[in-house]
Amino acid sequence: MPTSHPPSRLDLTADCARCHALCCVLLPYRRAGGFGADKAGGVPCHHLRTDDRCEIHADLTELGWPSCVTFDCFGAGQQVTQVTYAGASWRDAAGEGELGEMAAVLSAMRRVHEMLLHLDEVAERSPDPAAEALAQRLRVLRDATPVEILTTDLDELQDECGGLLTAASARLRDPAGPDLAHADLAGQDLRGRDLHSASLRGALLIGVDLRDVVLDQADLLGADLRGADLRGADLTSALFLTGPQLAGARTDERTRAPARVSAPTGRPD
Numbered sequence: 001m002p003t004s005h006p007p008s009r010l011d012l013t014a015d016c017a018r019c020h021a022l023c024c025v026l027l028p029y030r031r032a033g034g035f036g037a038d039k040a041g042g043v044p045c046h047h048l049r050t051d052d053r054c055e056i057h058a059d060l061t062e063l064g065w066p067s068c069v070t071f072d073c074f075g076a077g078q079q080v081t082q083v084t085y086a087g088a089s090w091r092d093a094a095g096e097g098e099l100g101e102m103a104a105v106l107s108a109m110r111r112v113h114e115m116l117l118h119l120d121e122v123a124e125r126s127p128d129p130a131a132e133a134l135a136q137r138l139r140v141l142r143d144a145t146p147v148e149i150l151t152t153d154l155d156e157l158q159d160e161c162g163g164l165l166t167a168a169s170a171r172l173r174d175p176a177g178p179d180l181a182h183a184d185l186a187g188q189d190l191r192g193r194d195l196h197s198a199s200l201r202g203a204l205l206i207g208v209d210l211r212d213v214v215l216d217q218a219d220l221l222g223a224d225l226r227g228a229d230l231r232g233a234d235l236t237s238a239l240f241l242t243g244p245q246l247a248g249a250r251t252d253e254r255t256r257a258p259a260r261v262s263a264p265t266g267r268p269d
């Protein structure tokens with residue numbers, strides 16, 4: 001198998017200046033999802049300027065587009081723009097067919113990058129040869145052609161990745177931690193709960209009160225933290241937390257996030 005250099009943390013973070021606003025054009029969005037309007041995939045957002053910048057960037061949340069602020073492609077946008085399509089813009093696409101292909105590649109690349117992000121955390125916190133082998137296969141895939149990317153079974157890779165993340169989580173967490181995986185805790189006041197080493201994987205944490213709670217070694221993979229109150233919370237050693245999760249929550253200057261995680265800021269104006 002050919003080798004490929006590990007992407008740096010920056011490669012796994014959206015760099016909109018090196019992208020042709022792919023998410024604003026290729027992906028569909030709905031008003032109900034926090035986007036301020038309904039749009040089909042392949043149609044440019046009506047706020048997109050001709051220089052591929054957003055005309056309402058400074059006021060996205062106030063104008064009803066909070067999901068633009070929390071969206072993060074994990075660096076897939078610049079990878080698809082700069083590598084997969086060698087700098088070509090969606091504006092160069094011949095028609096709906098090519099735009100559709102780019103959209104599918106962007107969605108696939110985002111899944112690949114998200115897996116790489118989590119496997120990078122495993123490599124840093126609890127190295128595992130099997131996780132490194134999968135990361136290497138994903139690095140090769142991210143540099144592949146559109147056809148190769150689109151004909152790869154990503155569900156299978158994601159299942160494999162999920163198993164490796166579960167194993168890493170078990171190695172890193174205290175087994176006495178509560179198992180709240182996929183629990184529906186929406187709206188609850190969790191300030192009195194001991195969440196040390198909790199498995200909160202896939203949990204519904206919309207609007208929960210976690211003020212000043214210590215979430216050390218808590219597994220937050222895929223947890224829905226929209227509107228969660230994390231003011232003063234300590235997530236320094238939480239597992240598999242991502243920027244979009246953090247951006248969707250309420251935080252303040254006392255909220256402590258893992259050094260590897262920063263909230264996305266949306267596309268530049």
Ligand code: SF4
Nearest residue numbers: 016019021023073077
């Ligand atoms: S967030 Fe959107 S504009 Fe920014 S790099 Fe990703 S796909 Fe491109």
